[in-house]
Amino acid sequence: MSIHTKVSDLADNILEKIKNSKRVSALTGAGVSAESGVPTFRGSDGLWNNYRAEELATPQAFKRDPNLVWRWYDWRRTLLAPLRPNDGHYALSQMEKFYDDFTLVTQNVDGLHRMAGSKTPVELHGNIWLMRCVSEGTVTENRNAPLVAMPPVCNDCGGLLRPHIVWFGESLDEDILTRAFRAAEQCDLFFVIGTSGVVQPSASLASIAQQNSATVIEINLEPTPITDVADATLLGPSAKIMPELLEAVGGNPP
Secondary structure, eight states, X not given: OOEESOGGGSOHHHHHHHHHOSEEXXXXXXXXXXXXXXXXXXXXXXXXXXXXXXXHSSHHHHHHOHHHHHXXXXXXXXXXXXXXXXXXXXXXXXXXXXXXXXXXXXXXXXXHHHHHTOSSOEETTEEEEEEEETTTOOEEEOOOSSOSSSSXXXXXXXXXXXXXXXXTTOOOOHHHHHHHHHXXXXXXXXXXXXXXXXXXXXXXXXXXXXXXXXXXXXXXXXXXXXXXXXXEEEESOHHHHHHHHHHHTTOOOO
């Protein structure tokens, strides 16, 4: 374990691993989105009309009052709509082109990785711009902010639509979870970026990568539980460090 603030301070063997790895995976968390101005919707800063996220992001809340839940999501979507990816997002999308095999796993639901050009991010907790029909299970994209109708309904069957988000009390999608674990198990190099390292199952991915002989590089503003697992930790904003890492391997930073 080593902690640095500059990419240039990394040990030569770590830099070589970053340059020469073929199968690379990355996990991103809320810290990456925060650098684009995405607010926290949980905890003391997450109050909305005297409700907390834990009270609204549940199947029970939606069944009880879908209009209330959608009003909250509409408010969130309206706040997110003008925000744009930062250089960390763009550097990750460039890494997808640079490495032979690159998998991006994210805990974020804001869709900023897709906007930055990442083709197939593994979105563990869903995407706030996607809606799912509760009757048919079909998923569609809707970028209206604010929404035209409240609550929105399916164009095909008229059934109620819900946010395509994994709510409290729901299990992660089996296929999505399999892709995330496979990315950690099979990579040579694993980046952990802007995540607290305490929310499962995401928190276990770095350990899985390390146990399968991958080099683990953490990027965060401060040390986390993952720091003990990482081969190297870079302290600082991902919007600054990720472009430096991309340049270090010979890619074109944003």
